[in-house]
Amino acid sequence: MPELPEVETIVRLLRPKVVGRTVTGVHVEWMRTLGGVSKRRFRAGVVGAEVLAIRRRAKYLLFDLHRGGRARVLVGHLRMSGRFHVVPQHADPEPWSRVRLDLSDGYALVFVDVRKFGRLVLAKDEGQVLPPLGPEPLGADFTEEWFRQALGQRRRMLKPLLLDQSFLAGLGNIYVDEALFQSRLHPRRRSDRVPAARVAVLHAAIRATLADAIEREGSSFDGFYRTPEGQPGRYQHQFLVYGRAGDPCRRCGRKITKLVVGQRGTHVCTRCQPVPR
DNA sequence: AGCTACTCCTGGTAGC
DNA sequence: TGCTACCAGGAGTAGC
Numbered sequence: 457m458p459e460l461p462e463v464e465t466i467v468r469l470l471r472p473k474v475v476g477r478t479v480t481g482v483h484v485e486w487m488r489t490l491g492g493v494s495k496r497r498f499r500a501g502v503v504g505a506e507v508l509a510i511r512r513r514a515k516y517l518l519f520d521l522h523r524g525g526r527a528r529v530l531v532g533h534l535r536m537s538g539r540f541h542v543v544p545q546h547a548d549p550e551p552w553s554r555v556r557l558d559l560s561d562g563y564a565l566v567f568v569d570v571r572k573f574g575r576l577v578l579a580k581d582e583g584q585v586l587p588p589l590g591p592e593p594l595g596a597d598f599t600e601e602w603f604r605q606a607l608g609q610r611r612r613m614l615k616p617l618l619l620d621q622s623f624l625a626g627l628g629n630i631y632v633d634e635a636l637f638q639s640r641l642h643p644r645r646r647s648d649r650v651p652a653a654r655v656a657v658l659h660a661a662i663r664a665t666l667a668d669a670i671e672r673e674g675s676s677f678d679g680f681y682r683t684p685e686g687q688p689g690r691y692q693h694q695f696l697v698y699g700r701a702g703d704p705c706r707r708c709g710r711k712i713t714k715l716v717v718g719q720r721g722t723h724v725c726t727r728c729q730p731v732p733r
Numbered sequence: 734a735g736c737t738a739c740t741c742c743t744g745g746t747a748g749c
Numbered sequence: 750t751g752c753t754a755c756c757a758g759g760a761g762t763a764g765c
Binding site for chain 2: 488509535536537552569570571572573610611612613625678679718
């Protein structure tokens with residue numbers, strides 16, 4: 457599923473195809489994708505606007521728009537199955553297309569989303585749309601010291617806490633499982649019971665995992681995530697635990713176990729990540 | 734505060 | 750073979 461590395465990859469690859477173009481028309485095929493904004497308001501805010509920049513915050517894509525001295529932002533979230541494609545306007549329609557923006561260079565930016573959970577919301581500024589978000593794990597705010605204190609102030613299981621976007625923004629199911637395995641921490645371990653030395657390992661593992669995954673353009677394994685080029689990512693070949701239930705642990709050889717933690721499918725090596733208490 | 738359950742969706746697949 | 754039932758999951762929300 458698209459997490460921080462996938463969204464970052466998409467943003468980087470969209471920029472040269474979209475920034476500097478003007479939106480010449482819109483087609484909305486699934487209203488709920490607009491997140492409560494009416495088709496009329498969406499069209500009025502977007503058509504004629506130039507895309508000045510594309511940014512990422514957590515798992516959100518932010519398209520900065522500008523028209524007639526007025527700034528707007530399109531806030532996109534891919535959720536489970538969203539994708540952005542850039543295709544010639546007269547190409548065959550994309551299957552599962554939900555919203556299409558025609559661009560001034562003859563191409564179209566298409567928001568494709570099989571499961572319809574994704575959103576593309578128009579707002580005056582992103583503060584109106586974005587929920588409270590924790591620090592960026594690859595940013596300067598995410599220091600080891602902040603992390604140690606923040607974990608100590610909570611008494612939650614590590615996995616649900618790391619998935620909580622208001623605590624730390626950008627991790628999802630895959631990269632949490634990978635980072636916890638690398639740190640030899642069980643996902644059910646209580647956040648305030650992780651020794652400082654192990655917090656340092658987890659902090660480094662989170663950053664290294666995300667950076668490595670960005671370098672490999674994210675993870676693809678079920679046909680959902682593709683880059684705007686239509687290419688799969690390559691980080692799935694690096695998975696140590698995710699999706700490897702029944703396969704041998706690459707560290708110790710024991711079979712990887714799948715369990716449910718906080719309603720999420722979770723992959724662990726029970727020897728490398730001993731169950732707490 | 735933190736947990737669980739439910740909702741939104743559909744394609745893929747396990748099971749019969 | 751063909752059908753049905755269930756599952757995956759990010760995040761918002763409600764209830765305990």
